[in-house]
Amino acid sequence: MIKKIKKELLYYTIIFVVLALAQHQDLLSTPLLRLEDMQTQGNYLHPFIWAFVVYILIGSFRWLLGIIMRLKK
DSSP states (O other): OOOHHHHHHHHHHHHHHHHHHHHOOGGGGHHHHHHHHHHHHTOSSHHHHHHHHHHHHHEEEEEHHHHHHHHHH
């Protein structure tokens, strides 16, 4: 069970990083400026919420694909 949780956390982290870099290209050049902007605006949770929404969408697709594969057997 712990192995599965670690795997899912890895998936979530990868989605989080990819979305962050896709939406905010300045994270690669000036990450401290981006963090200061987050602090002044107070929007700390929005990256986690977006990553969770994408994780749920991908998880739904994986679940549906698993059911189709079991039915195919």
